[in-house]
Amino acid sequence: MxxxxxxxxxxxxxxxxxxxxxxxxxxxxxxxxxxxxxxxxxxxxxxxxxxxxxxxIKDLKECQMFEFNQDYLITGAAISLTDIEEKNLFSLLSKASMEIADRTARNKITLGGNLCGQIFYREAVLPFLLCESQVIIAGYNGVEAFPIEQIFNQTLQLQDGQLLIQLLTEKKYINLPYMNIKKRQQWDTGYPLLTIASIKIDNQLRFAFSGLCPFPFRSKQMEAELNNTNVSIEERISKALQFIPGEVLDDVEGSKEYRLFVLRNTLEKIISEMEVR
Known part of the structure; x- marks a missing residue:
């Protein structure tokens, strides 16, 4: 307490x-x-x-930024999920944010709180994983920038006292074709069964997942199989599932078998729609 x-x-x-x-x-x-x-x-x-x-930290100016600067969108860690949704500077991020909890909670939940929190879904990280964003962190060594794939491994790997300040996303990603599908077994604002975000860049699809394992992730091995157009979509999905990077959740939100069933159907929908865009 x-x-x-x-x-x-x-x-x-x-x-x-x-x-x-x-x-x-x-x-x-x-x-x-x-x-x-x-x-x-x-x-x-x-x-x-x-x-x-x-x-x-909510009034620190660096943590409150949400604007374009030269080639990047700067997203401050203290921006609320409601602000992200309403300003809508990055549609995929807006879509991912607006489906977290309910609006009353989103008025308080910040981007940094979602990314660094103990609740393992951390859905707001999915767009940043797909877009290979830079993470700006302050600590003993001053202010440093890290590629997100280097510093986010199941959780944001912060040392004691380090502070997440911002995430930088290149403008080239902002208006790409995307889909963000959230599946729930319970009520509209309950915890998700599964969330999948996807973008299309250079005629290739990228995928990031939340709710499948007890951590959000992007798997390039799964993407390689899912983009293999030499075989059927069903076979691509079956091969991709061999590279899920952890145990599939089996909990009150849904059994392992049900999650995999929903995963297959959702991936098929995303691939079918995104490949023709």
Whole structure:
């Protein structure tokens, strides 16, 4: 359970934010970066989050950016999912974001909170995986940029105290043909059974998945099989399934067998529609 004596801090820039985190850590505090706070409150009640110091980053200007700059779309980590949806600068990201939780929750949930959270779906990462975005992170070594495939492996691989600031996506990806299909077995805003995002670039399809395994992923081995037009779509899908990079979930949202059934049908739909665009 969250402490009733949580200290609250609101630094004014990235440098102060990092210095504050490491100072608190050095004084045996358990600081957490805070923006929307939905997961901190929810998991705190379940004793899955422990903190006695919140560092509010939601007004840091770098984390609030959502705009085009030269060849990139800059998406700040403290932007809410509702802002992403309403500004609609990147249609695939808007589509992925607007189907997470309900609107009341999306008003609070931030991009960074979704990507870094403990709830494993992290659906907002799918467009960035497909577009090979750059991840901007601040830490001991200053501000650094990493290719997302280098720093996102099931989760965002942040060291203690590192802060996700932004994601940079090249403009060439923004208006590509795409599909984002979310399947649920329960109510409209419940947890997903399966989400698949896809884009078409250079006549090749890319795919990213959430809800299939206990982590979101993009598999280039699966893509190679799914793009092999020398065989039928059914055979392509069967071969691709051999490269799923983890155990397929079997939980209250759906059995392993049902997920694979939905996966096959959804992939067939995406391939059939996207290949003719």
């Amino acid at each position: 969250l402490s009733s004596n949580i200290e609250y801090y609101k630094p004014v820039n990235i440098k102060e934010t990092l210095e504050l985190f490491y100072y608190l850590k050095g004084n045996n505090k358990r600081p957490i970066y805070y923006a929307g706070g939905t997961e901190i409150l929810t998991l705190g009640r379940l004793n899955l989050v422990e903190t006695d110091a919140l560092i509010d």
